Amino acid sequence: MNDTKRSPRTGYIIISSFLIILISSCHKGDGSYSFETGIVKKGSIINTITATGTIEADTTVLIGTQVSGVIKKIHVDFNSVVKKGQLLAELDTIPLQTQVRQADATLDDSKGEVEFQRATYERYQDLLDKKLVAQADYDQVKYNYRKALSDLKTAQAGYDKAIVNLNYASIYAPINGVVLNRAVDQGQTVAASFNTPNLFTIANDLTQMHVEAAVDEADIGLIRKGQPVDFTVDAYPTETFKGDVRQVRLQPVVTSNVVTYTVIVNAPNPEKKLMPGMTANITVLVQKVDSVLIVPGRALRFTPDAAFLSEYFKNNPPVRGQRSGEQQRQRTPETVGQNNPGSFQPVGQSAKRPDVVWLKSGDSIHRIRVVTGAIDATNAEIKSGLKEGDVVILSMTLANSSSASATTTTRSPFMPQRPGTTRR
Secondary structure, eight states: OOOOOOOSSEEEEEEOSSEEEEEEEEEETTEEEEEEEEEOEEEEEEEEEEEEEEEEESOEEEEEOSSOEEEEEEOOOTTOEEOTTOEEEEEOOHHHHHHHHHHHHHHHHHHHHHHHHHHHHHHHHHHHHTTOSOHHHHHHHHHHHHHHHHHHHHHHHHHHHHHHHHHHTEEEOSSSEEEEEEOOOTTOEEOOSSSOOEEEEEESOTTEEEEEEEEETTTGGGOOTTOEEEEEETTEEEEEEEEEEEEEEEEEEEETTEEEEEEEEEEEOTTOOOOTTOEEEEEEEEEEEEEEEEEETHHHHOOOOHHHHHHHHHHSOOOTTOOHHHHHHHSOTTTTTTTOGGGSEEETTEEEOOEEEEEEETTEEEEEEEEEEEEOSSEEEEEESOOTTOEEEEEEEETTHHHHHHHOOOOOTTSOOOTTOOOO
16 A cells, blocks of 8 residues: 655646556536446456356267066176177067067978979979960969069068067166166066167266356357366366267257257266266357456446546636647547547448547546457457557546435424524
8 A cells, every 4th residue: 555645736646557446626516526447458358158058978879678577586686887789688588589489480381381382383384384274264363373472571570570579588788887776676677569668777987078058048059069167076076077078969949938049069078077977167268368468347347427527627727728638638538529520430430439538647637539449248358549558437426425315314393492493
């Protein structure tokens, strides 16, 4: 804290690391104004987007069965590490073996029928050549032979299907991974009539996960593939995990008239701390600009009190003969830009008001145009118009307004008063 000094035109000066409070001697009646200021310095502009999502494995496979039956034996359990082609469970094969035998018997019957119809057809063909049988009898025999061939194909297909169903009684792992869920127990009956019953859930690789985050439609336009992402989970509140945007899905998700889009974020998990189903709070870095001049955003929104400006410029009139650049700094908001039509950039049929800030230099203030760049929640990048170390005004208040309001009280006309007092 620097020493405080009093001068005829300036009150107390309090200097902090970034903000400076200046109490000016400019009066409004019996009061003075207090200015809150900030210093132009170099810093970073950072813009982020936050969202929540769920951690999932990159590849998750639901394993079911295509045949009905009773679970005869289960070879794996929760969290079991399995290899592709490993036997997971077996169904009771007795009913399936019976179906295979029935299909085999039907196939043998069809083969015998084909042999009989072939012999009949060949005999009738010789008799027809000798004109010893009618053409209608020959056609009937020919039809019976072709039908026997068709029945043989049907019987063969039924037998093949029975063999396939018998093979389906043994359930194997389709990928390498970890068993996340086992939905059946030994002895349980599964029915594969209309829907395939899920028996196991296997995740491919838990060292590489991803986050499925729901991003609001107002922010989705800022998301790009490859942007860095930080996220946390409730299980490790003090630890921050790193990732990046992998994919922005186009399919909208509408919930209670709220539109969100699913953003897939890579989530490396070498230590296997992250588990499927955890809730992740993600922060996407959409913009970062380093080592630029910045000012608090409040400086761009500040406009001095009209009464203060009127009295200030009355007591501090612009010096005649100043250069045009200096005149611009001494003009009031009502006069700045009136004599310079090119100072505003037209947008369509209207003019865009340029960004301006008010500088504080000793007891004087002046207005200056600036060119801004990136803006975050608190600061704005200054591309031109200011230099490092300039003092900009953030706000102004009447210094004795609080004390004046504190001494002013409202009395009820119905309350009794002490002798010698008067109502206000």
